[in-house]
Amino acid sequence: MYTQGLLNAGTDDFVEDDAFLAKFQARIDNEEKIEPNDDMPKAYRNTLIRQISQHAHSEIIGMLPEGNWISRSPTLRRKKILLAKVQDEGGHGLYLYAAAETLGISREEMIEQLLAGKAKYSSIFNYPTPSWADIGIIGWLVDGAAIMNQIPLCRCSYGPYARAMVRICKEESFHQRQGFDITQTLAKGSAVQKQMVQDSLNRWWWPVLMMFGPSDSDSTNSDQTMRWRIKRFTNDTLRQKFVDATVPQAEFLGLTIPDDRLKWNPNKNTGKNNMSGGYDFGAIDWDEFWRVVKGDGPMNRDRLKARSNAWDKGAWVREAALVHAQKSAKKSQAASQKAA
């Protein structure tokens, strides 16, 4: 989508001296968008490749937990909605791979890094989905957290990433609403349904808070990515916004957030414009977070195995597409030679 004419992206044949860096930062501070053919510091390029490719992988791996329920959705209507949602996530992955390609990395390289277990993807997708209620909770909370994190990315300094995020966020808000709708139906349903959705909330709440990344004091990338206006808010700021927005929704649903220390604190300074007050909440288990990030979560191995199998099974499609492209190119070359 973005990659035509960008074959030279990644050739940094300019001097990255202080004057260049100051000029580049001035463009960022001036809210100019950086575009693929612009000169950019190597570290800016590499940071974007890291974040966008991790984001793309998250979308593709993120299809698996929900894909698990497509064939077992409780009604045809729910099945159609879930199919559309999971398909959207695949689309998000493809826009994001295309955006990363504009920075000079090939899709094959990114996929190789993922399948070799070298690339990160969101910790949240390494948890299982044993019940239908998980599909509601994922849409409500995981997509809800994703929106909180991704709306600011629509103003990211790198043009192709920012533009891809606009459409992604629109689709994510549909996803969040369908998740809320499933959750609400179960929460207002029979005692068994209510218990099922409460159990799901109990399992997902803490992993969802971890999605925002380590606390600011342990976030290695935030300072620089905020200076470059790739990220606009720190991990802790977004996590707090998410908790503040979600607690009233849980109350409305009659569900209990599994945190004894959750309490409204009218004096909490959450950095919102002239407003104070926010929820205090309990400690996140960062050991669990790092275990999952490093590959030892409940579903890490299954997720990579599933992607690896899909890649192998799709080899014939890639080969056929390549042969078709070569044949078409030959045909149009012959046609233009004939016309000349």
Ligand code: BYC
């Ligand atoms: N999981 O310095 P930090 C979706 C890593 S898809 C795993 O704070 P940064 C959806 C981090 O990479 C949702 N790793 O990092 C799809 C870094 O390691 P490296 C995905 C994590 O980049 C389907 C290290 O920890 N969203 O919504 O400044 C269905 C230190 O962290 C995580 C995005 O990708 C994690 N949770 O901030 C439904 C959004 N957190 O790379 C829904 C775009 C941190 O230095 N990405 N790490 O080795 C971002 O906004 C940022 O990259 C993050 C992390 C906030 C995630």
